[in-house]
Amino acid sequence: MNIFWISIGMGMATAAILALSAVAFTLEYAVSRVVNLAHGEVLTIGAYAAYVSENNFHLNIYVCAVIATVAGALAGMALNFGLIERFRDQKPLSTLIATLGASLILQNLLLIGFGGASVSYGFAQGSLLHVGPFLWTTLTIRVMASAVVVAGLIYVLLQRTRLGKALRAVSQNRELAQVSGIPARGVVMQTWAVAGAISGFAGFLYGETIGTITPTIGNGFLLLSITAAVGGGLGRPYATLGGAVVLGLVMSIAGTYTSSAYQLVIAFGFLVVMLLIKPNGLFVRGRAQTVRA
Amino acid sequence: MLQYWTAILTEAAIFSVLALGIDMIWGWAGDFDLSAYAYFALGVYMTIIMTVGKAKSPVEYVLGWHLPYLLAVVLAVVVVVAFASIIGAIALRNLRDVYFSITTFGAVWAIYYLVENFTPLFNGYNGVFGLFDPMGGTLSYNAYHYLFFGFCLLVLFLVYLVVQRLSRSPFGRMVRAVRDDERAAAVYGRNVFWAKYRTYLFGAGLAGLSGGLFAAYIGAFNPLDWKPTEIFVLYAAILVGGRGNPRGVVLGSFIVYVGFVEMTRYIPSPEARPELGPALRQILIGLLIILMLKFRPSGLLPERLGTDGTRAQRSWRTRFSRSNVLADSLNDDVAIDPVRGVES
Numbered sequence: 054m055n056i057f058w059i060s061i062g063m064g065m066a067t068a069a070i071l072a073l074s075a076v077a078f079t080l081e082y083a084v085s086r087v088v089n090l091a092h093g094e095v096l097t098i099g100a101y102a103a104y105v106s107e108n109n110f111h112l113n114i115y116v117c118a119v120i121a122t123v124a125g126a127l128a129g130m131a132l133n134f135g136l137i138e139r140f141r142d143q144k145p146l147s148t149l150i151a152t153l154g155a156s157l158i159l160q161n162l163l164l165i166g167f168g169g170a171s172v173s174y175g176f177a178q179g180s181l182l183h184v185g186p187f188l189w190t191t192l193t194i195r196v197m198a199s200a201v202v203v204a205g206l207i208y209v210l211l212q213r214t215r216l217g218k219a220l221r222a223v224s225q226n227r228e229l230a231q232v233s234g235i236p237a238r239g240v241v242m243q244t245w246a247v248a249g250a251i252s253g254f255a256g257f258l259y260g261e262t263i264g265t266i267t268p269t270i271g272n273g274f275l276l277l278s279i280t281a282a283v284g285g286g287l288g289r290p291y292a293t294l295g296g297a298v299v300l301g302l303v304m305s306i307a308g309t310y311t312s313s314a315y316q317l318v319i320a321f322g323f324l325v326v327m328l329l330i331k332p333n334g335l336f337v338r339g340r341a342q343t344v345r346a
Numbered sequence: 347m348l349q350y351w352t353a354i355l356t357e358a359a360i361f362s363v364l365a366l367g368i369d370m371i372w373g374w375a376g377d378f379d380l381s382a383y384a385y386f387a388l389g390v391y392m393t394i395i396m397t398v399g400k401a402k403s404p405v406e407y408v409l410g411w412h413l414p415y416l417l418a419v420v421l422a423v424v425v426v427v428a429f430a431s432i433i434g435a436i437a438l439r440n441l442r443d444v445y446f447s448i449t450t451f452g453a454v455w456a457i458y459y460l461v462e463n464f465t466p467l468f469n470g471y472n473g474v475f476g477l478f479d480p481m482g483g484t485l486s487y488n489a490y491h492y493l494f495f496g497f498c499l500l501v502l503f504l505v506y507l508v509v510q511r512l513s514r515s516p517f518g519r520m521v522r523a524v525r526d527d528e529r530a531a532a533v534y535g536r537n538v539f540w541a542k543y544r545t546y547l548f549g550a551g552l553a554g555l556s557g558g559l560f561a562a563y564i565g566a567f568n569p570l571d572w573k574p575t576e577i578f579v580l581y582a583a584i585l586v587g588g589r590g591n592p593r594g595v596v597l598g599s600f601i602v603y604v605g606f607v608e609m610t611r612y613i614p615s616p617e618a619r620p621e622l623g624p625a626l627r628q629i630l631i632g633l634l635i636i637l638m639l640k641f642r643p644s645g646l647l648p649e650r651l652g653t654d655g656t657r658a659q660r661s662w663r664t665r666f667s668r669s670n671v672l673a674d675s676l677n678d679d680v681a682i683d684p685v686r687g688v689e690s
Contacts, residue, residue: 088444090451139640145444146378150581151639157578157632161625169621276455279448314463321456325436328449332440 055186060309061302062187066262068301069200072294073255074274075281076207077248079293081129082282083224084244085137086145090152092252092278093271094159095132099125099253100260100270101167107174114176118199118257125253126246133245138238156272163268171265196258203251204294210247211290220244224288273317277304280320284327286334295336349488352495358603359498360559365580365599366509366592367552372581373590373649374518375545376525377442380577381433381450384457385426385550387572389557391461391468392422394567398476407469419558426554427547434546438539442528454574462569473568498559502596505552509592512548521545522590575628579606582631585638588645597647606630 074096081089102124103117112120136155140148179191211217219240222230231237259274260266277300285296300323307319327335364386371379395401396418400410413421437449461468468474485493512518524531524541532538561567579602587598606627613623638645 088448136636143639146376146447147639147643149444149447150378151636153578154632154635154639157575157635158629161628161632164621164625168619276452280452283445283448312463314459317459318456321452324452325449328441328445329436332445 057306057309058186059188060305062184062189063193064301064305064308065187066189066193066196067305068298069197070255070258070262071274071277071281071301072297073200073203073251073258074278075285075293075297076204076290077129077251077255078278079282079285079288079290080220080244080248080251083288083290084220084227084241085133085141085148087137087140087148087152088145088279089132089137090149090275091132091136091156091159092152093273093275094156094163095125095128095249095252095271096256096259096274097160097163097266097268097271098128099256100266101163102253103257103260104172104174104266107176108172117174118254121257122250122254125256126250129245129247129249129252130242132249133242137245138241160268160272167268169268171267173265174261176261192261196262199254199258203254207251207290216240216243216247276317277320280324280327284323284335286337289334289337292334292336296334299335349491352491354604354607355600356491356495356498356563357607358600359495359502360556360563361580361583361603362502362596362599363505363559364553364556365583365587365595366505367549367556368577368580369549369584369589369592369595370509370545370552371549373584373595374513374521374525375542377438377542377546378447379437379450379546379549380447380574381454381457382549382553382580383572383574383577384454385430385553386557386560387461387567388426388429388457389419389422389554390561390564390567390572391474391557392425392554393418393558393561394474394476394565395468396421397561398474401469405469405472405474406466407474408467415562419555419561422558422561423551423554426557427551430547430550431543434543434550438542438546454577458569458572458574469568471569473566473571475566494562498563501555501559505555506592506596509552513590513592517544578628578631578635579603582634582638585635585643585645588647588649589643590649591645591647594645594647594649598645602634 074092077095078089078092081087081092099121103121106112106120107114107117132152132155136151137148140151179195182189182191182194184194209217211221219230219235220243222233222235223237223240223244227237227241230240256271259270263270278297281297281300282293283296284300285294286292300320303323304316304319308316311319364382368379368382371377371382391407393415395407395409396411396413397415398410399412401407411418433450433453437446437453441449462471464470520531520536521541523534524536524538528538531541564571580599583598583602584595585598586601587596588594609630610623610627613626616622
């Protein structure tokens, strides 16, 4: 029973990072109707930005986190400006294929820039802590706390700001929002900046948690983010948050009884079950919409 | 030099077969399938373990038969199609477009990690290997490779004939009608799922067949040889050649394979940076995909249908103009231009 609770505790740390990554993914889908398969690379860019500022400039951990966030935001805006907006007149599937191309390019640019060997941050790892039945480190607690804070900020952004209101309008109908006087192009750009910032920060947290950074860490996280987003409800930020928490817990519980190497296999199983029984997402109420296009 | 070109062209011929299979799924039926590379890999694995005999410890894998090569390839194709029928049934029943792609994307990674970590299946990370010699050692090394090159060309030619024939057959036109407008095709009594499913299984079978050829070409196979991202090379080849046009797909495969292999000879690959060459290659493939999609999505040889030599879209529209009008009345956001439909 002890192992069970410990793995749940670890699962919560994974779920926290996953939630951020998946929400960013879902926000991109909400405003641009694009399944961004280059999403993982934005996480990797955040992780490497923090690595460079820690390793080469010896900045402290909070400054590194901010730099990762800014780098992610810039990467998100560049993706939107350079690729997504250029493919706006094409079908969603063409955009998806184009983001695959972008993912290949970014991943290999990172490989050329930083080499294939894994690197790691030099931050203090923190000490072990028993909290109730869980076994956490100060690091995982910091990760979970910051994820909760970011999730809170996302809530405030969506519900209490002009940008959030405009974002929700654009995500429902871009043309209608445009004719109502909302500068849709600008809102989309700002959303990509926000999503990129969240991804960059999530990449930093992920690199800190697993301890090693390679040019492919983000790509490995991509399938989990997609599964969480589709499982919860693609294009719906809160449903996606729920999906990420459920997926994180399912993976950690299942991982306790099998090998952690099968995590992605389990995630795919979860995705298939979700798509078969509730294709619109676990946390989406109301009449089922078609998922055909 | 002759051996060098034989090796490159053999590989290009094998991957042309795979590209023809993937093009059926994506080009004809419009389903952007990311798991086809797993079918190819399964074809390679199955062919190897059915010809090289029992596994010797510490190597472990299932079956371990000692069948003749051609029989092993046929059985491998059967296994691949059976396997694809499960994935296809899940992914095609209700899911379309990006949801289909997401599902196959998940499937290929799940299979990849399963094969890599579950050693009893295909010896996990270390992979399977064995000595292939379908001719029983009667030929010299070079003669065998020339003969095998000829065999691959023959298979490619036969596959091309079948695919080209199928492409222009009522079946090929029906699958494209389903791709262009599912609703109209359904109204005209076509079973949408069945059309897509059959195309998917046929494409997967071709992927398995090319895997069977590739098995004899390299003789050893492990997870590093089939990173799921390798499939983008094939999509780049299809985009360059012409999506939906078998002739274009073969042309594109040869251009991309020969072009990239030739080019990597001129890319500097210093010993200290062994990853530089492959990384540059991947970047070029990514660029090629994006630029082709943006500026010339129909490729060098655009899709053609029918025997009158007119463009596919046009002849299909002419033939089914009434179905378009019907489709428009059913569905406002249908992609086909209603004016042109009425005109013709």
